[in-house]
Amino acid sequence: MLPFDAAPSGTPDTSHWDLMQIQDLPYPHPGVPDARSGPRFLWWLFRNQxxxxxxxxxxxxxxxxxxxxxxxxxxxxxxxxxxxxxARLALAGALLAVCCAGNAxxxxxxHRAAITNWITAAARVQQLLARKAALLGSALTRRVAAGEVVAVSTGDVEKIGWFVEAVSRFTAAALxxxxxxxxxxxxxxALGVVVIIGLPVLALAVLPLLPRATRRADVQREKAGRATELASDTVAGLRVLRGIGGxxxxxxxxxxxxxxxxHAAVRSARMWSLISAIQVLLxxxxxIAVVWHGVHLARDGRIGVGELVTVYSxxxxxxxxxxxFEEIAMAYSFSRPSAKRAARVLSLERATDTGGSRAAGTLPSGDLHDPDTGLLATAGRLTAVVCGDPDAAGRLAERLGGHPSEKGTPVTxxxxxxxxxxxxxxxxxxxxQDKDPVLLSGTLxxxxDVPASGAVEPSEALAAARCEDVLAALAQGSVGAEDxxxxxxTERGRSLSGGQRQRLALARALVADPEVLVLDEPTSAVDSHTEARIAEGVRGLRDGRTTVVFTSSPLLLDRAERVVFLHEGRAAAVGTHRELVRADPRYRAVVTRETDEEADARTAGADGAGWDAAGSDVAGVETVGAGRGRALNSDGRHGGPESDRREGGRLTDDRLADDDVLHQLEEIEETA
Known part of the structure; x- marks a missing residue:
């Protein structure tokens, strides 16, 4: 995709764009498109060049x-x-030379002008799409299918550029x-009348076939978009698919x-081949009609041989x-759905004004507050948020980043x-940073190298995210890279495991050192030992900075200075992890994944196992609930006696028998 500058989206169109050449790309600003419909968008592109x-x-x-x-x-x-x-023969020769020179x-x-128009139109569309993607961010793929975005930014821009440049050639041909x-x-x-009557028939004969050809082309585009989306989803989840045998x-x-x-492409090609055949037959x-009529006129002496040759030729x-005429019909048929898709993407808007009503200046600081849920993240502290619904937690994380809520109440x-x-x-x-961060290809x-305050060095961020093994793996896998x-x-970090990608993304967020850092399940793909060390590293590095972590991991929750428990979309309890485990059964059920049957069995002391006042398993970790012998994973989920967690396609032993977790539970029991 072509690069673009950061000019404001409201910059008006300027007439000097009409004279720009390919070497002038990208545009200082591609303009504000008319995205009300596909044809309007095509007309806007035509006018702007x-x-x-x-x-x-x-x-x-x-x-x-x-x-x-x-x-x-x-x-x-x-x-x-x-x-x-x-004399006339010499004149004819001179005219032929002039015509050949003009033709060449x-x-x-x-050809030069047509290719320029094609490339500049496609480049303008790509710039517009790039700006829109940067403007919408992660909201783009939630409102438009990923396959459709890929189709618009690749094949569709070429089809749109084709129609835009074909208009001028068609106009020249028609004139x-x-x-x-x-x-x-x-x-x-006598012969001119025959030609004048016949040519409109030739030009308009294929019009009844165009709607059917257009529909078949639309079906082909739709199926191709679905196939592209399926392919992108499959590639993105290939590691998981291999793990589950899917x-x-x-x-x-x-x-x-x-x-x-x-099959759809073959059906579409058949229709276009029929149109091409008609364009040859008619x-x-x-x-034949001109020659037949001309021969009779020449036989009668009404026209000369040269005149007959002229009309025939x-x-x-x-x-x-x-x-x-056939090309412009085909170009429009192919570009119309492409322009419609592009206009749909370009018509998407953020619910809030990107320019803002406040002038840019000193960044605000203080408590982060969401009025809809009552969540309050105290300034300068590490706040953990526990929410039983992962989707609701993701939406809340986005809202804390400035995305509007359904009620329209802004976060402050x-x-x-x-x-x-x-x-x-x-x-x-x-x-x-959402739960599925993207790593771009390039060096570490x-x-x-992201916009940052400069207060956190990359080495400090990597150490806090516990990326020592990641650095070793990268150094080993890169030939000639001593550092x-x-x-x-590699692209999207596919050569790394899920936990390694997650830690590198966390390090990138720590380097940025924002006033407020919101992390959504930042350690869901790492083992419990590493998770505990990451919790300590993040808390130490972000000391004095506001940090909000969405998690249900006891290891992270125990190291948070403040825990907010959300129940049914509202902040239901606030305190430390140990306080909430002892005092709030709803919180304990979310963090430990305790079922109602297990709670009843625990209350009754089934199989000699029960919970003390702190909410800890009296027997340690081997028995939770009705003698089922399950342990807690590092994210608070129950697993079997040999509970395994899948990390990037590899299984790692992740039982709660780790020393850090046992020590945490022992401390809770002692305080009880």
């Missing part, structure tokens, strides 16, 4: 006029030979046909989707510009509503 269109039209007229004038020159030459006129010149520069018909009518009225299942699904695309029939030559930072801040200021003040140094910071990371 009007200079290039006029240039292509001029060269196109020179090219088509030169080609169409050749039959007149040949007719003059033939008649001159018949009449034995050397016009064809060369028409040339009109001029030739008028010239034939003046030159030889790789073949999804491969079969993609194979079926691919076959559906092939000009042939017209040519003109009709034959006109099949060349007539092909542009130090009493300042985030939606009143300019978008870049809001993102600088509050950084949200480039990955950590791990110069080791290359």
């Amino acid at each position: 009007l200079g290039g269109q006029l240039k292509a039209l001029a060269w196109g007229l020179l090219h088509f006029a030169s080609v169409s004038a050749l039959p007149f020159c040949v007719g003059i030459a033939v008649q001159a030979v018949v009449d034995r006129s050397g 010149l016009g064809d060369t520069f028409l 040339t046909i009109v001029l030739v018909c008028v010239g034939l009518l003046v030159y030889q009225p 790789e073949q299942l999804f491969l079969d699904r993609y194979r079926r989707a691919s076959q559906e695309v092939r 000009p042939g029939l017209l040519l 003109s009709v034959m030559i006109l099949t060349y510009p007539l092909r542009h 930072l130090g009493g300042v509503p985030l939606d009143e801040l300019p978008l870049d200021c809001a993102r600088t003040a509050v950084l949200v 140094r480039e990955l950590l 791990p910071m110069d080791a290359r990371i």
Whole structure:
């Protein structure tokens, strides 16, 4: 995708864009598109490169006029030979030379102008899509399918550019046909009338077939979009699919989707081949009619041989510009759904004004407060948020980053509503890292080269995120990289395990050192030993900075300075982890995944196991509930006596028998 600058989205269109060339790309600002519909968007693109269109039209007229004038020159030459006129033969030769020169010149520069128009139109669409993606952020793929976004930003931009540049060539061809018909009518009225009647029939004969061809093309696009989306989803989850043995299942699904695309493409191609056949058949029939009528006129002496040759050659030559009628119909048929998809993406807007109603200046600081849930993250402290619904937790994390709530109540930072801040200021003040962060390809140094306060060095962030083994793995896997910071990371970090990717993403967020850092399940893919060390590292590095962690892991919760428990969308309890485990059974049920039956069994002391006042298992960790012998994983979930956690396709022993967790439970029992 083409790069773009950070010019404000409200910058108006400027007329100097019409004169820009390919070397001037990217545009200082691509403009504000008319995204109300696909045709309006296509018209907007055409208007914004009007200079290039006029240039292509001029060269196109020179090219088509030169080609169409050749039959007149040949007719003059033939008649001159018949009449034995050397002067007219010389004139015909000179005219032929001029026409050939005009043809060569016009064809060369028409091709140059057409390609320029195509590339600049596609580049403008790509810039617009890139800006829209940057503006919407993660909200884009929630409102538009990922496959559709990929289709718009790749194949669709080429089809849109094709139609935009084809308009000028079609206009030149249509004007040339009109001029030739008028010239034939003046030159030889008897045959010119036949041509004038026949050419509109040729041009309009395929119109009844275009709606059906367009529908078939739309079906093909739709199926291709679904196949692309399925492919992207399969590739993104390939590691998981292999782990559960579902790789073949999804491969079969993609194979079926691919076959559906092939069948739809064949049906669409059949219709377009029929249109092409008609475009060949009808000009042939017209040519036969002209020759048949012309022979009779020549036999009667009403026209000369040169005139017959001229009309015959003109009709034959006109099949060349007539092909542009088929091309413009095909280009519009293919580009219309593409433009519709692009307009749909470009019409998406943030619910809040990206410019903000407050002037950019000093970033606000203080408590982070969400009025909808009552969540209050005290300034300078590590606050953990426990929510039984992971989806609700993800939505709340996004809302804390400045995204509006369903009720429209803004989140405030130090009493300042985030939606009143300019978008870049809001993102600088509050950084949200979701549970599925993306690692861009490049070196580790480039990955950590993000806008930051400068207070946290990359080495400190990597140490806090416990990335020692990640650095060793990167150094070992990169040939010629002595410094791990110069080791290359593959696309989306696919060569790393899930836990390694998660820790690198955490280090990147720590390097940014925002005023408020919101982390959504930052350790869900790491083992309990590493999780405990990460909790200590994050708390130490973020000391004095506001940090909000969405998690249900006892290890992280125990190291938080403040825990907020959300129940049914509201802050139901606030305190430390140990206080809430002892005092709030709802909190204990979420953190330990305790079922009602297990709670009843614990209360009754089934199998000699029970919970003390602190909410800890009296027997340690081996018996939880009705003698089921289950242990707690590091994220608070129950597992078997040998509970395993899958990390990036590899199984790691993750039982609560780890020393850190046992020590935590022993301390809770002692305080009880």
